Amino acid sequence: MDKSDLNKGSVFCGLMLTAVVALPANSAVPLQVNNQVIPAAFAYALQQGMTIPVFIRYDGEKAVAPSRQKIADAIISVSDGVFVINQITLSDLPNRTELASQLKTVISELKDAKFNDGNKIQLNNDASIILDTRSFYLELLVSREAMDAAIIPRTNILGESSSDQLSNILNYSVGSYYSQYDEDNNGSSYITLDNSTSLREHHVNLNGSVYGIGTKDNKSELYRAMYERDYQGMRVAAGMVDTWNLQSIASMSALNSSRIYGVSLGNKSSTRIEDNTLTLVPITVFLPAAGEVHITRNGKLLSIQQFSMGSYEVDTSKLPFGVYNVDVSVIVNGKEVSYRTTQINKTFARESSVTGLIDWQLFSGMLKYNKMDYRDHDNIDYGEKDTWVAGAALGTRLPILSGVNIKSTLYGFDNNGVNESEINVEFNDLFSANQQLLLATDSSWQSISTLNFALPGGYGNIWASRQFSHIGDKLPMYKSDYTTIGASTNLNTFIPGLGSLSVSYSKDKYNNNDYTNVDYSQSLYNNRWATLTMRTGIQRYSYRDNGNVSDKYINLDLSLPLSTWLSTGMSSENGATLANATLRKSFDNSPITQVGASVSKRISGGDESDSNSYQSDDFAINGYASYDTKYNTGTVSATRSSDNNTNLTLNSQGSVAWTKEGVNLGKGTDNSGIIINTNFAEEGQMTAQINGHNYPLTGKSNYISLPAYAEYKVELMNDKNSMDSVEIVRGRRSNVVLYPGNVSVITPEVKQLVTVFGRMKNLNGKAFSNVNIRNHIGKTTTNDQGEFAMDVDKRYPVITLIDQQGGVCEADLELTKARGAVWMGDIPCHPQVQSASNKGAQPNV
Numbered sequence: 001m002d003k004s005d006l007n008k009g010s011v012f013c014g015l016m017l018t019a020v021v022a023l024p025a026n027s028a029v030p031l032q033v034n035n036q037v038i039p040a041a042f043a044y045a046l047q048q049g050m051t052i053p054v055f056i057r058y059d060g061e062k063a064v065a066p067s068r069q070k071i072a073d074a075i076i077s078v079s080d081g082v083f084v085i086n087q088i089t090l091s092d093l094p095n096r097t098e099l100a101s102q103l104k105t106v107i108s109e110l111k112d113a114k115f116n117d118g119n120k121i122q123l124n125n126d127a128s129i130i131l132d133t134r135s136f137y138l139e140l141l142v143s144r145e146a147m148d149a150a151i152i153p154r155t156n157i158l159g160e161s162s163s164d165q166l167s168n169i170l171n172y173s174v175g176s177y178y179s180q181y182d183e184d185n186n187g188s189s190y191i192t193l194d195n196s197t198s199l200r201e202h203h204v205n206l207n208g209s210v211y212g213i214g215t216k217d218n219k220s221e222l223y224r225a226m227y228e229r230d231y232q233g234m235r236v237a238a239g240m241v242d243t244w245n246l247q248s249i250a251s252m253s254a255l256n257s258s259r260i261y262g263v264s265l266g267n268k269s270s271t272r273i274e275d276n277t278l279t280l281v282p283i284t285v286f287l288p289a290a291g292e293v294h295i296t297r298n299g300k301l302l303s304i305q306q307f308s309m310g311s312y313e314v315d316t317s318k319l320p321f322g323v324y325n326v327d328v329s330v331i332v333n334g335k336e337v338s339y340r341t342t343q344i345n346k347t348f349a350r351e352s353s354v355t356g357l358i359d360w361q362l363f364s365g366m367l368k369y370n371k372m373d374y375r376d377h378d379n380i381d382y383g384e385k386d387t388w389v390a391g392a393a394l395g396t397r398l399p400i401l402s403g404v405n406i407k408s409t410l411y412g413f414d415n416n417g418v419n420e421s422e423i424n425v426e427f428n429d430l431f432s433a434n435q436q437l438l439l440a441t442d443s444s445w446q447s448i449s450t451l452n453f454a455l456p457g458g459y460g461n462i463w464a465s466r467q468f469s470h471i472g473d474k475l476p477m478y479k480s481d482y483t484t485i486g487a488s489t490n491l492n493t494f495i496p497g498l499g500s501l502s503v504s505y506s507k508d509k510y511n512n513n514d515y516t517n518v519d520y521s522q523s524l525y526n527n528r529w530a531t532l533t534m535r536t537g538i539q540r541y542s543y544r545d546n547g548n549v550s551d552k553y554i555n556l557d558l559s560l561p562l563s564t565w566l567s568t569g570m571s572s573e574n575g576a577t578l579a580n581a582t583l584r585k586s587f588d589n590s591p592i593t594q595v596g597a598s599v600s601k602r603i604s605g606g607d608e609s610d611s612n613s614y615q616s617d618d619f620a621i622n623g624y625a626s627y628d629t630k631y632n633t634g635t636v637s638a639t640r641s642s643d644n645n646t647n648l649t650l651n652s653q654g655s656v657a658w659t660k661e662g663v664n665l666g667k668g669t670d671n672s673g674i675i676i677n678t679n680f681a682e683e684g685q686m687t688a689q690i691n692g693h694n695y696p697l698t699g700k701s702n703y704i705s706l707p708a709y710a711e712y713k714v715e716l717m718n719d720k721n722s723m724d725s726v727e728i729v730r731g732r733r734s735n736v737v738l739y740p741g742n743v744s745v746i747t748p749e750v751k752q753l754v755t756v757f758g759r760m761k762n763l764n765g766k767a768f769s770n771v772n773i774r775n776h777i778g779k780t781t782t783n784d785q786g787e788f789a790m791d792v793d794k795r796y797p798v799i800t801l802i803d804q805q806g807g808v809c810e811a812d813l814e815l816t817k818a819r820g821a822v823w824m825g826d827i828p829c830h831p832q833v834q835s836a837s838n839k840g841a842q843p844n845v
Helices: 003-022 040-048 101-108
Strands: 031-033 036-038 050-058 070-079 082-090 120-124 127-132 137-142 155-157 167-181 184-199 202-213 219-231 234-241 259-266 272-274 284-287 291-297 300-307 310-313 322-332 335-346 359-373 380-398 404-413 416-426 431-440 445-455 460-470 481-490 500-508 513-526 531-543 547-560 564-573 576-586 592-605 619-628 633-640 646-659 662-666 672-677 685-690 693-698 701-706 710-718 725-730 733-738 743-746 749-761 772-775 778-781 787-793 798-802 808-812 820-828 833-835 842-844
Touching: 070 137, 082 101, 101 120, 167 743, 259 380, 284 291, 284 322, 284 335, 359 404, 646 672, 646 701, 646 743, 662 701, 672 685, 672 710, 672 733, 685 701, 693 701, 710 725, 733 743, 772 787, 778 787
Parallel strands: 050 137, 672 743, 749 820
Antiparallel strands: 031 036, 050 070, 070 082, 120 127, 127 137, 155 272, 167 184, 167 646, 184 202, 202 219, 219 234, 234 259, 259 359, 284 310, 291 300, 291 322, 322 335, 359 380, 380 404, 404 416, 416 431, 431 445, 445 460, 460 481, 481 500, 500 513, 513 531, 531 547, 547 564, 564 576, 576 592, 592 619, 619 633, 633 646, 646 662, 672 701, 685 693, 685 710, 710 733, 725 749, 749 787, 772 778, 772 798, 798 808, 833 842
């Protein structure tokens, strides 16, 4: 018997064994099918209908062994002396194996199909089912036309929210300053609040600020009050919104900062997660049997991928970005069965690899319109007007060249009609162009053209932009006539040892201003101890009313080990020559993340009568410190100017998350998050790894702020930088889907372990040798000197000793401050012996 027969026989023996076990005692009657006698045990199972696997094989393959690639499950029975397939159910197709949609339909509709004399069922011209009656091996034989290419999804739809309870997240940002100028002292503060209340995929967002806190001129303003549900690729929003929340496909720049009360509906959705790491046009391959696909570029192997039999798209997400040719080889059984050259098309600037999908959005509402006129360099305010706004937006991406992105918005307000369109063309990985155009019914128009060109070989970049517009009769638009050109190059590619040079020029014809900038940087020294870099530059400003101003600088930047950076140099500012120095130091594993200080002093030039110039030869000093704690982050800074004026500032940010279980504080400002309840009995630390990023967990509970509209894989583990040891009994891994305002709560069962070393002795000081010690998570045995070592859960710090006479004693260990491992020294223990009686437990001490 060859290997093929042996494999088939194994399948058959398994089926026979199943049939015998299920066989009633009075049903042992043999059965004859197609001149073959079926044993009684097997015949009964066939009469009732039995399920056997269906394996797939390519018709053009010379089979040396039966296929092991399962594709479906079939129910087979016997009817009128022939084998019959009652039903076939396709399995979850392995490795993205895809059958043609027509064949899938035929298989799903297959009912009570009889095998012919050759034990074959012909499904269509491209597929058939063959039954080997000796081994009851069922095989789906397909041609290449029966297989569809398994295309990797360019877009995925986010699933249901994993937070099914009402929750709320309040993000805050606080700023405060105090200044002392001559004899005047003043200070003020502000706070910006962003609150999201959610129930599953629904949320309400409020955003506003309070200014001038602590002064007589305090005021508050509400910027947004919006209900939103963005789910399964559809977004609906309603309430008081800005233009971006009203629609999010193309621009609405003809509207100023006016307030809108409206509603929006469309399929431009944050729940549609697009993959821009794949090549723009899929690369598909066909494998007649399980094998490998090799991708090479200029003779260098880039990727090896394994596939089963079928047609597949090659995964290009790990290949380098760019537009280049690759060779694709299909290897089966060690032999190359196909080969071709194709193109990889991946550019950094591309927003998505999804093509052909039409994004659309409809919106309308009431507009509180600030009527302004910006002509002739004047800002004329005509007051606020209540009017209407309505419109529609479309966008799509086409697989032309390296990708063409088109989007357009048509909207109207206050009897004005406006169309804003944008097209972005990626010609290849070196050259791209962008064109934005605004046309309005009041004769206003605006054009912005941008070109970007990367020099081949990494020599540099060139960019240019041209913007010009015309102001019509009604729209609140600015007149513009603006040109920008620039270039950067790595001079080291021409002459080794040189640095990088960047040059740019901007000309504003409407305001009659221009600006020229030249920057050069070069590494002077670099080794394991220090890196020394020189930076120098010139800036020239030309203003319509103020003439020309030229500034220059040269700096030496020194980077030292242990995250220390020093910069010192000279600069020219408003006609004064300044000496300056800056020191910056970063800290790891500390609440203070960075401190810095800078000092500058005028050494020549300047005009004390000029308010824009340095007023004194004294030092100007600035210092700051940034902090990052579990509940808050921020920066504190202080400045003393050269004319002895002082400024103190503080900015701070954080979040407050509410669920039905309580309130938690956090340091982030994202609008969703996760609460992890470690319930540590005492101090302790562990780590949560969320989508590959590590977050430290301390104390009983932690709130981690995370961006909404995303799925997160959470894994809890020991912190490699901590002495603590934990055992996660339950809840080590979780999958969480978050929408705005969602707070998902994870409460794992965590044992906070301490390895205890000690010596057990009785009250007389004699060691308990070779006796058992237990606790609720394990046991151990003392050595001849009574010494032991065992893990103890800090929540239950009790160990129990049982001596040779059956005496039992318990020791309650003091582990409040213990972490990692601790030596307990001599632990006195006096066993208590109890015996049972009809009067209860009688102690025998």
